[in-house]
Amino acid sequence: KHKVLRSGLWLWGAALGVLLGLAILGNSRLVLLPLVVLGYLTWRLRSARTILALGVAGAVAAALVLAPWVIRNEVSVGCYAITTDTRALWKANNPATYDLLADGKWIDDVPNIPGAQLSPEFQAAIFADRGELIEVDECAQMRFYRGLVTDFWREQPGEKGKLAVQAAGMLWNPTFSVEREERSQGLVGVAKDWGEPLYMGVLYVFAVVGLFLVSRAFAVLAVALLAYNTLAAMVFVGNVRYRVPWDFLLALLAGVALARLWARARAR
Numbered sequence: 001k002h003k004v005l006r007s008g009l010w011l012w013g014a015a016l017g018v019l020l021g022l023a024i025l026g027n028s029r030l031v032l033l034p035l036v037v038l039g040y041l042t043w044r045l046r047s048a049r050t051i052l053a054l055g056v057a058g059a060v061a062a063a064l065v066l067a068p069w070v071i072r073n074e075v076s077v078g079c080y081a082i083t084t085d086t087r088a089l090w091k092a093n094n095p096a097t098y099d100l101l102a103d104g105k106w107i108d109d110v111p112n113i114p115g116a117q118l119s120p121e122f123q124a125a126i127f128a129d130r131g132e133l134i135e136v137d138e139c140a141q142m143r144f145y146r147g148l149v150t151d152f153w154r155e156q157p158g159e160k161g162k163l164a165v166q167a168a169g170m171l172w173n174p175t176f177s178v179e180r181e182e183r184s185q186g187l188v189g190v191a192k193d194w195g196e197p198l199y200m201g202v203l204y205v206f207a208v209v210g211l212f213l214v215s216r217a218f219a220v221l222a223v224a225l226l227a228y229n230t231l232a233a234m235v236f237v238g239n240v241r242y243r244v245p246w247d248f249l250l251a252l253l254a255g256v257a258l259a260r261l262w263a264r265a266r267a268r
Helices: 009-026 033-045 048-076 086-091 097-102 120-130 138-155 157-171 186-211 216-235 240-267
Strands: none
Touching: 009 033, 009 048, 033 048, 033 216, 086 138, 097 157, 138 157, 157 216, 157 240, 186 216, 186 240, 216 240
16 A cells, blocks of 8 residues: 555544534634644645645545535525624724723624624524514625625724734733623632732743743644634634633643753752
């Protein structure tokens, strides 16, 4: 058999594709993550044949994972899409967003467009309240709000730049940055207001130190994944809850730094 087949690279590529497909289904912000992974593997393996095997197997597997949901959307709502919720993207990319976020509010506080069709969330609320099922064209809404977003990016690049910087700051804020988020009382509230920022500050410092202690391969992977999440926030919107799933990378880096510090302390 061919060396590529013997080595099981197709299976590894397929497994990676399945995981990436599931990740995209869980969060559409990860739709370009496969490109980051492919770029990393290309740099790491430096073998065109190996990368081709992994890439093809991964792409096919990811497509098979995504296909049922994409086809379901075509059957149910009328268009092939991973998500039709471009309204959320618009709420994060319009002239009113920056000031609302700066005031501690959230993108849900962005005013609705007068006369715009009701979104599926309102459809569900109306049905629950009055038992009336209104018709909603999700595909038309998707195209409508997507057009507004691209118009905003093209016509107001400076405002989008401000939003991108703001989003990155909110993403890496050591604690919550939205006033509407529920604040705990008593000792729990004190821990969240003071303990959490202190803990995350220390974690950030040790993670940076650990970045220079781990292998170059892991350091590049960690930076690539964290950079991707930051760029995704800059396109959409940033918040602590969007960073938390990636904090394990910071913890791993910080753990290496602490282990090295502990080893030096014991050696004295």
